[in-house]
Amino acid sequence: MSSELTALDGLRQTSLIRLEQTLDVFLPAISAASRLSEAMRYAALGGGKRIRPLLVYGATALAGGTPEQADTPAAAVELIHAYSLVHDDLPAMDDDDLRRGQPTCHKAYDEATAILAGDTLHTKAFELLATRGDYRSDTRIAMIRHLCQAAGVDGMAAGQMQDMLAQGQQQTLAALEEMHYLKTGRLITASLQLGYFAAQIDNIELLDSLTRFGDAVGLAFQIQDDILDITMATDQLGKPAGSDEKLDKSTFPSLIGLEASRQRASQLCADAIATLDGFGIHALPLQQLAQYIIARNH
């Protein structure tokens, strides 16, 4: 693998402008004027690393599909991610004031608007999958099913609940991994699965490999998040640094130490990359995305 991450650069170039345009078309126009539409756009168009959409575009490409086929699921997973950030940032939840270097949605607007903007981003994700793009109905259903199961009470939302209940308590490493698998890992894996389904091919081996790739990358991503929270300053992160310690949360560094955390993330990254080794050059963007996830500094 090239160390210059050129394949990943290529994925970014072809994907991220498409994603902005897709989200821009799909979200209500500001001329429709309501405060709610503005808050939705504020929450979803505010930048971010766009890792989940990149995973969708990368998986669709690896499955032989076109960027056009990846547009709808890429936008849908990002809308689910955006909705979860808006709600998680609320005063009753994590009570965060900063997100991506900007005021969080309830700070820029107000709590009621933020709750509703999260709700409408949430609905919009499923509306896109049910209505946009050119897919067979069974493809749409496969994408909706995997996204629901990753986001709901057996996935992301359950992870957020566990995360809040764990504040101030010492967790076991197993409980911490379970929480992160639910809160972050399942949506990351679903991004790869939706990207696969969007290509409308039948290759169970690839689906299985993408699932294992996603599970490893998702955990590596979260370990790196924990590491960044204690090693970086707020202005580099774009969100308050040190918030895990402030909330007395168990983290990988607090349970196994910083160096072991770094080794674990590297090993998971290597495992993820190896999972896709058999799929040739078209796997390179996803493999480099895995590298980026543990090399990133925000």
Place this chain on the structure above:
Amino acid sequence: MSSELTALDGLRQTSLIRLEQTLDVFLPAISAASRLSEAMRYAALGGGKRIRPLLVYGATALAGGTPEQADTPAAAVELIHAYSLVHDDLPAMDDDDLRRGQPTCHKAYDEATAILAGDTLHTKAFELLATRGDYRSDTRIAMIRHLCQAAGVDGMAAGQMQDMLAQGQQQTLAALEEMHYLKTGRLITASLQLGYFAAQIDNIELLDSLTRFGDAVGLAFQIQDDILDITMATDQLGKPAGSDEKLDKSTFPSLIGLEASRQRASQLCADAIATLDGFGIHALPLQQLAQYIIARNH
């Protein structure tokens, strides 16, 4: 039409036990033990008039379908309704302490749990439509599409936003009707549409009639809600009476008077009933449900 509402009684008898059982199976078991699962069950199994599910069962039956075919969409529309009540009751929104005579979800649990329970009920509605029951994929997609469009930024959530922004302001009658159409009417109409789709027949005339029936019933329902808010006591309503006046909200009685409001609701009800006159005896439960909506006292 019989004045004894016997056909509606029959619809209730065949439908409501099915609905409770369907929701009971679909919601996470309490033995799974999490606080989040309990809060979801608390919010969705707490009774209520179940008007939207009854509309689904009635529409499926009118379209020649079975109660089994109505189970999944009936549960899905009720989950969307339940999620919206949980979020609308939050302190940052309508700040209500009572719902169906019981503490609201954030009072029984806490705000964070209520936000997440609303979110997971929301996701679960789409998961049911994507996974449960025996439907063609295009039927599932039609149900999901209509439910998303009724619930999202062009429907229920937009209506709630308009409702909050209108507090303390004098509204025109047209603006009030628009707000209620979005906030309540669209989900009521979608309930009838989903019931139609669940039967998997092709009868556009019936779909069109059910849509017009729903639009009329939805507005009549809301006018009756406004009337009850000023004429009934809190213990009869199961939620705080007089809350519209307390929040300085425009209502039908405040804009056109109590007697004109009653006449308007009756006329809408008669219009709705007439819409289904051509469909014979199988329309009777829905027609009696329309009568019930303006005759109810809670």
